[in-house]
Amino acid sequence: MSTKIDRKSPGILVALALCMALQMTGFVMILPLFARRFESFGAGVEALGISAMAYALTSTVAAPFIGTLADRIGRRPIILLSLAAYIVAFSGYLFATSTWLLIVLRGLAGVFTAGLIPAITGSVGDLALEDRRAQWIGILNGGASVGWIAGPILGGLLYDHFGYVVPFAAAIVMTVGALLLAVFLIPETYKDTHLDRSRSSLKSGFQTLSSPSTFFLLMLISFGVMFAWAFIEPKLMFYAYDDLGWTSSQLGLAMSTYGAALMFGEFALGQLSDRVGRKPVLALGLMLFSAQFIGLAIFHNVTWIVMSFILAGLGNALYDPALSAYILDITPPEYKARSMGLKSTVGSIGSLLGPASVVLISPFAGPQVVFLISAGLVFVLTFISGLALHTPQLIVSSRFESQSTLTLQK
Numbered sequence: 001m002s003t004k005i006d007r008k009s010p011g012i013l014v015a016l017a018l019c020m021a022l023q024m025t026g027f028v029m030i031l032p033l034f035a036r037r038f039e040s041f042g043a044g045v046e047a048l049g050i051s052a053m054a055y056a057l058t059s060t061v062a063a064p065f066i067g068t069l070a071d072r073i074g075r076r077p078i079i080l081l082s083l084a085a086y087i088v089a090f091s092g093y094l095f096a097t098s099t100w101l102l103i104v105l106r107g108l109a110g111v112f113t114a115g116l117i118p119a120i121t122g123s124v125g126d127l128a129l130e131d132r133r134a135q136w137i138g139i140l141n142g143g144a145s146v147g148w149i150a151g152p153i154l155g156g157l158l159y160d161h162f163g164y165v166v167p168f169a170a171a172i173v174m175t176v177g178a179l180l181l182a183v184f185l186i187p188e189t190y191k192d193t194h195l196d197r198s199r200s201s202l203k204s205g206f207q208t209l210s211s212p213s214t215f216f217l218l219m220l221i222s223f224g225v226m227f228a229w230a231f232i233e234p235k236l237m238f239y240a241y242d243d244l245g246w247t248s249s250q251l252g253l254a255m256s257t258y259g260a261a262l263m264f265g266e267f268a269l270g271q272l273s274d275r276v277g278r279k280p281v282l283a284l285g286l287m288l289f290s291a292q293f294i295g296l297a298i299f300h301n302v303t304w305i306v307m308s309f310i311l312a313g314l315g316n317a318l319y320d321p322a323l324s325a326y327i328l329d330i331t332p333p334e335y336k337a338r339s340m341g342l343k344s345t346v347g348s349i350g351s352l353l354g355p356a357s358v359v360l361i362s363p364f365a366g367p368q369v370v371f372l373i374s375a376g377l378v379f380v381l382t383f384i385s386g387l388a389l390h391t392p393q394l395i396v397s398s399r400f401e402s403q404s405t406l407t408l409q410k
Contacts, residue, residue, distance in 0.1 A: 009127040013136055015185040016120055017143030019079075019178045023086060023116070024147025026174030028259075029155035029167055030093065032251050035237040037164060041099040045362065049234040049355035051103045056230070056352035058110030060345050066115030067341015070122055071334060076188040078119035083179040085112030087172060094168040110348075118344050122337030125328045126189040131274055134325035138270015141320055145266055145313075148259020156252030190337075211330050214390050215339075218327050219346045221282075224381045225289065225319070226347040228374040230354025232293065239367040244300065254302070258292070258309040258316075265317025273322035278329070282322040283386040286378055288315025293375035297368045 038047045070078045089109035096102040120140065128136040158167040240246040240254075273281035288311050295308020324343070331339040358370060
């Protein structure tokens with residue numbers, strides 16, 4: 001690749017990864033505790049599902065607009081706004097006094113935090129060499145995976161010993177740290193010349209894609225994996241507590257093993273699709289990702305369930321950098337944050353429809369049926385990625401570097 005990267009870019013990318021580590025630690029720290037929080041109001045799986053739907057719905061509506069905004073005004077303002085919104089949201093969760101107030105707060109959080117991932121991933125697209133793009137996305141995701149390791153088990157331990165106030169307060173402190181890190185170490189990464197060229201319509205952006213059909217298939221996969229997880233999430237929490245008899249610490253430990261495998265895989269294997277191609281790594285990752293659903297369906301022993309979570313974490317570490325890099329590969333520079341915003345949008349739609357679906361079938365289907373449905377969906381996505389996707393080969397660099405159009409050859 002002829003694209004040049006600024007000498008400071010690796011340091012900025014590391015700062016982005018550290019920022020994600022702090023933010024995700026705070027976010028995931030309280031994730032297993034929402035079921036306990038709703039129980040304190042006398043609510044159950046339906047309320048938890050509705051709150052997840054509220055967050056997903058507002059994220060779905062907001063993400064494409066905020067992604068477009070990041071292409072117009074730059075990445076940094078959106079990153080700072082989103083992190084500040086997380087602080088306000090976590091504070092609201094701590095002081096909420098009713099089920100419906102908590103649901104409303106989650107919905108508002110979805111609006112104002114929807115731009116964080118598109119803006120940060122867009123920054124990676126701005127800075128990273130295209131033949132190292134998946135590697136840097138893997139490192140960024142690896143930072144987020146630190147949260148999946150430390151967050152659940154720390155949140156569970158703090159809740160078991162001190163109640164819900166201390167873990168929610170700790171989550172606020174973590175996110176304040178992420179915001180301060182962003183303020184002092186993360187500059188604007190989007191070139192001023194790009195900002196003037198990014199005001200074209202979303203329709204014209206689709207017309208400049210090298211392979212629109214591939215783009216839409218990648219969006220379908222983004223939707224499917226988020227739907228599969230969101231479909232089991234409300235059932236999983238209560239299944240772990242009520243059927244398996246786990247404590248909050250045990251559930252946090254299981255989620256942390258997933259995060260540990262995810263972090264290891266993203267740091268060690270995130271660059272694999274840069275070397276052997278996006279398509280085979282994407283398919284392999286999806287296949288391994290289904291292990292968690294199969295493990296929950298057939299095992300009751302915590303050791304085997306944890307093993308299935310480890311395989312799923314490795315799968316996530318393979319498919320997600322490949323998927324994001326694939327999208328960035330076929331997207332012109334002035335639409336990168338917008339395309340990642342669309343990825344977040346379709347993922348949010350999956351997160352919205354997943355809980356809605358499980359709420360509808362919950363009275364008629366046991367946990368094992370729910371887990372197997374998600375496993376079947378991921379198998380279909382694996383088939384699509386293996387047979388229907390085309391493998392692009394980059395033949396010309398970014399037009400803003402070479403003054404020519406980014407084109408890809410299948």
